[in-house]
Amino acid sequence: MRSETLVWAAVAAIMAFLFLPIVIIIVYAFSAAPIPSWPIAGFALHWFADTWNDEAVRQALTLSLQVAALATVMAILFGTLAAMAVARMKSAAKEVVSFIAVLPIALPGILTGMALASYFAFWGINLSFWTIVAGHATFCVVIVYNNVVARLRRMPRSLTEASADLGADAFRTFRLVQLPMMASAIGAGALLAFALSFDEVIVTTFTAGAQNTLPLWIFGAIRLGQQLPEVNVVVFAIILFTAVPVLLAQKLIGESGRVAR
Amino acid sequence: MQTAKQPIVQLEAVAKSYGAAVALAQLDLTVYAGEFFTLLGPSGSGKTTTLRLIAGFERPDKGRIMLDGQDVAALPPFARAVNTVFQDYALFPHLTLVENVAYGLRAKNMPKAEAHAEAEKALAAVQLADFAGRKPAQLSGGQRQRVALARAMVNKPRVLLLDEPLGALDLKLRHQMQTELKRLQHETGITFIYVTHDQDEALSMSDRIAVFSQGRIEQIGTAFDLYERPASVFVADFVGSSNLLGGSTLLRPEKVRLLAAGAEAPENHAAQPGVVREATYLGAVTRYQVALADGTSLNVMESNALPVGERLRLAAGDAVLAVWPRDAARKIGN
Numbered sequence: 245m246r247s248e249t250l251v252w253a254a255v256a257a258i259m260a261f262l263f264l265p266i267v268i269i270i271v272y273a274f275s276a277a278p279i280p281s282w283p284i285a286g287f288a289l290h291w292f293a294d295t296w297n298d299e300a301v302r303q304a305l306t307l308s309l310q311v312a313a314l315a316t317v318m319a320i321l322f323g324t325l326a327a328m329a330v331a332r333m334k335s336a337a338k339e340v341v342s343f344i345a346v347l348p349i350a351l352p353g354i355l356t357g358m359a360l361a362s363y364f365a366f367w368g369i370n371l372s373f374w375t376i377v378a379g380h381a382t383f384c385v386v387i388v389y390n391n392v393v394a395r396l397r398r399m400p401r402s403l404t405e406a407s408a409d410l411g412a413d414a415f416r417t418f419r420l421v422q423l424p425m426m427a428s429a430i431g432a433g434a435l436l437a438f439a440l441s442f443d444e445v446i447v448t449t450f451t452a453g454a455q456n457t458l459p460l461w462i463f464g465a466i467r468l469g470q471q472l473p474e475v476n477v478v479v480f481a482i483i484l485f486t487a488v489p490v491l492l493a494q495k496l497i498g499e500s501g502r503v504a505r
Numbered sequence: 506m507q508t509a510k511q512p513i514v515q516l517e518a519v520a521k522s523y524g525a526a527v528a529l530a531q532l533d534l535t536v537y538a539g540e541f542f543t544l545l546g547p548s549g550s551g552k553t554t555t556l557r558l559i560a561g562f563e564r565p566d567k568g569r570i571m572l573d574g575q576d577v578a579a580l581p582p583f584a585r586a587v588n589t590v591f592q593d594y595a596l597f598p599h600l601t602l603v604e605n606v607a608y609g610l611r612a613k614n615m616p617k618a619e620a621h622a623e624a625e626k627a628l629a630a631v632q633l634a635d636f637a638g639r640k641p642a643q644l645s646g647g648q649r650q651r652v653a654l655a656r657a658m659v660n661k662p663r664v665l666l667l668d669e670p671l672g673a674l675d676l677k678l679r680h681q682m683q684t685e686l687k688r689l690q691h692e693t694g695i696t697f698i699y700v701t702h703d704q705d706e707a708l709s710m711s712d713r714i715a716v717f718s719q720g721r722i723e724q725i726g727t728a729f730d731l732y733e734r735p736a737s738v739f740v741a742d743f744v745g746s747s748n749l750l751g752g753s754t755l756l757r758p759e760k761v762r763l764l765a766a767g768a769e770a771p772e773n774h775a776a777q778p779g780v781v782r783e784a785t786y787l788g789a790v791t792r793y794q795v796a797l798a799d800g801t802s803l804n805v806m807e808s809n810a811l812p813v814g815e816r817l818r819l820a821a822g823d824a825v826l827a828v829w830p831r832d833a834a835r836k837i838g839n
Contacts, residue, residue, distance in 0.1 A: 402595035407597075407608070408583045409589045413583050
């Protein structure tokens with residue numbers, strides 16, 4: 245009994261350590277004071293309206309959503325195709341290619357960012373919306389790839405063979421067997437990729453030109469110590485935005501895990 | 506039953522290797538229309554590779570694969586008029602049973618309503634009509650097996666390939682399905698090519714059997730041929746239980762009779778004195794292990810058909826005279 249109490253106390257302490265700052269930011273979003281201070285003197289909701297009407301925040305939000313959406317689309321396409329290709333490979337080539345495929349997410353973001361920045365500079369490509377999308381796609385592709393590869397590993401080869409045996413050509417097999425069986429893995433990967441792109445800072449710093457994504461806007465505001473109440477509101481919104489896809493993705497992965505057995 | 510034997514599947518000088526591992530070395534095989542033909546052998550003997558070559562999942566390195574007189578070695582699986590029942594059944598988990606069974610018909614562009622009607626008929630034929638709307642995960646192993654069978658047979662293939670289809674079922678269900686398969690084959694007249702490592706299954710179901718070992722066919726023949734006239738020591742040993750006297754003379758355990766020591770051997774019988782080492786009563790038969798005077802150990806299977814009073818009841822340690830008809834001991838390979 246006593247040891248159990250201790251374990252629970254430890255769990256509570258760790259959870260508090262992890263989540264208390266987040267809770268404080270959320271509480272600050274409702275603080276009336278223009279500069280965050282403790283204890284909170286009074287509560288107000290007007291920061292939400294102010295933030296919503298702030299043109300810079302709106303532009304950053306739009307950009308972040310556009311980048312995340314495009315990077316996710318690229319991730320779905322390339323991640324799924326790469327996973328299907330790797331699943332068909334023989335052992336030796338498979339090891340090498342799957343290692344290369346997951347490398348972008350194993351590398352520190354600062355390396356990816358610097359490499360991309362110097363690559364763009366070398367070819368004289370101006371930093372723009374598209375360079376941000378390319379930067380985000382590097383790690384988003386891996387997320388979808390990983391999910392789909394795991395699904396394909398559990399999918400017996402006999403299923404595609406059975407489809408061919410019953411007279412379906414490769415395209416029909418893809419449409420009627422492989423795609424439906426990969427769908428929830430692709431969906432989960434896409435949601436995670438979207439969330440990851442939406443709050444990415446490091447790679448974005450190196451690949452963005454004059455544009456500000458939402459995380460970059462926050463970063464800038466905090467460094468300059470300006471618009472802190474708005475930052476709190478934006479962070480609150482980001483928590484909502486990223487938590488939802490992550491939770492959905494986990495539910496998708498859990499469900500399909502049961503189906504595949 | 507068949508008027509003239511017509512070849513339907515012919516493998517001519519087919520070879521297949523995986524890297525350095527030779528799966529099949531120079532294989533020739535002819536299966537006739539309407540046959541129940543079994544590929545029998547231990548795992549890794551090449552029987553499954555042969556089936557996969559006929560289905561089109563593998564391409565041969567060399568040789569021709571003829572289906573109905575046409576070389577199909579280069580054709581993909583979806584262009585061959587054969588269907589497969591897979592060892593793991595390979596039912597599509599995201600489709601209902603009726604969708605699973607209709608899959609092949611839909612791939613051949615049969616309208617949906619018609620395909621589903623056909624599929625429901627096929628499900629009814631395997632006693633699963635009430636399950637048409639369910640998913641495979643909701644079925645037992647035996648039911649999945651029957652769906653796999655219906656899904657393949659609904660396409661009326663020229664040849665049905667079965668890859669150890671009963672391997673995952675328990676013994677009782679397996680016997681039931683053996684009878685069921687035999688009945689379906691008889692009713693439809695479809696040629697069955699059946700892969701198994703279970704010799705009882707092979708002997709009880711097949712018109713002809715090819716015994717595989719290490720990528721080669723050791724012998725092709727009826728159950729009778731394989732059991733009574735094995736072409737090699739391997740076949741003698743793999744099919745049924747056997748005694749090998751002097752390394753190459755086959756004597757089946759049930760051909761031997763045990764008499765009381767000192768008895769006289771009947772005419773035309775060979776006789777050897779020995780001592781019972783082990784006696785195991787199995788109901789219909791009793792199995793003995795007898796140490797012969799010359800040192801060989803002999804397996805004997807005696808029927809318990811005689812009334813109890815007339816039977817010689819032997820226990821370990823008893824001295825006996827083992828006798829067998831002289832022509833029951835066969836030199837292998839002749």
